[in-house]
Amino acid sequence: MKYQARLEKLYAIMRGAGLDVVALIPGPNHRYLTNAVHYVLERPIVAFYPLDKEPLAVIPELEIALFERHALPSQIVSYTDAEGYQGAFRQALNGIGVRGKTIGVEGLNMRFFEGEVIRASAPGAQVVDASEPLAGLRLHKDADEIAALRRAIAISEAALAATFAEVKVGMSEIEAAAILEGHIHALGGDGLAFGTILHAGGNTPLPHLGPLDYRIQHGDPLIVDFGATYEGYCADITRTVFVGAVNAEQREFYAVARAANEAGRAAAAPGVACEAVDIAARQVFIDAGYEHLIRHRTGHGIGLEAHEAPYMVVGNQRLLEPGMVFTVEPGIYRAGEIGVRIEDNILITQDGSESLTSFERDLMVI
Secondary structure, eight states: OHHHHHHHHHHHHHHHHTOSEEEEOSSHHHHHHHOOOOOOOSSOOEEEEESSSOOEEEEEGGGHHHHTTSSSOOEEEEEOTTTOSHHHHHHHHHHHTOTTOEEEEOTTTSOHHHHHHHHHHOTTOEEEEOHHHHTTTTSSOOHHHHHHHHHHHHHHHHHHHHHHHHOOTTOBHHHHHHHHHHHHHHTTOOEESSOOEEEEGGGTTOTTOOOOSOBOOTTOEEEEEEOEEETTEEOOEEEEEESSOOOHHHHHHHHHHHHHHHHHHHHOOTTOBHHHHHHHHHHHHHHTTOGGGOOSOSEEEOSSSSSEEEEEOTTOOOBOOTTOEEEEOOEEEETTTEEEEOBEEEEEOSSSEEESOOSOOSOOBO
16 A cells, blocks of 8 residues: 555656656665665666556566566566567557657666667657656655654664774774774664765865775864665764864864754754755854855755755755655865764654754764
8 A cells, every 4th residue: 555655646746747657767766666676787677657557667587576576567578688678668668658758767867878778669759857856756754764764863873872982093984984884784774875974184074085094193073974774764964073182173163063053953844945944054154254164055855865855955945844854964164174064864743843863963072
């Protein structure tokens, strides 16, 4: 019943967007509709969801047994390596009857490869990017999804606490990240939401780079941005701490970031525009004279992807609604010296919001 309801949600989105067929590759949307986990490889897998027919998938023959474990799509057109996939795509799209129809694809996820195969196999059809309407498919989390997110967050926070207890001066960023990831797996995480970002000292202003061989020094800031997954759902948490000691300048820098995080969380509520969360956090930095040190938006949605809708950014007029889950992660960065980011995961409730993360936000010296 749950997956049938999700399929009906997809159909409603398609009707609203004028889409006759939606084509999905392995990934979060496909998993959301089927609970199936497949991978994007050199053998293309595409599931087609027409409004007027049963869903149908084109898959390599070796994937049949795995596909049949899930309810959707129940119709399959398979191909062998010897046959190649072109004939299977032509057969599938001819069976659906797509001439004169509009096929929506996941423009942000689908490779040029799959897109061209679909175009070549569907003469007379219009193939369009449906990323924006499809973003609404997973926008509101149900009780099962929220429970999985809570578990992913609990695992992440326990792993972070254990890691901070083990970090030592002289340890490399790579070694510290390995400790963290080991704890995630030991505590029951089924994977990592994304590659762990862990930096110390002058590397902390590098927001999207993996751990380096830099060795942690006494007095360094240490920033950790990471997340466990549980049943595919992603936590995304950042904390910045100080190793052994903290000076007055670092303390002030942290206090401003802490206040921005609090302002962003306080702004989140039903009926509030997404941009209001970003504006509230940014204003704290502006008032403190740090506007020039802002590098990114305040947050993004989380779920089966670590980054998904809705986005907390100036210009996004979408109103927050119950069931939406997103990050509040304001940060400021002084190149070569210090970066501070404090990130929480927020659930919009019927009458306000709840921080699903509870890890200490006050300044910590480890």
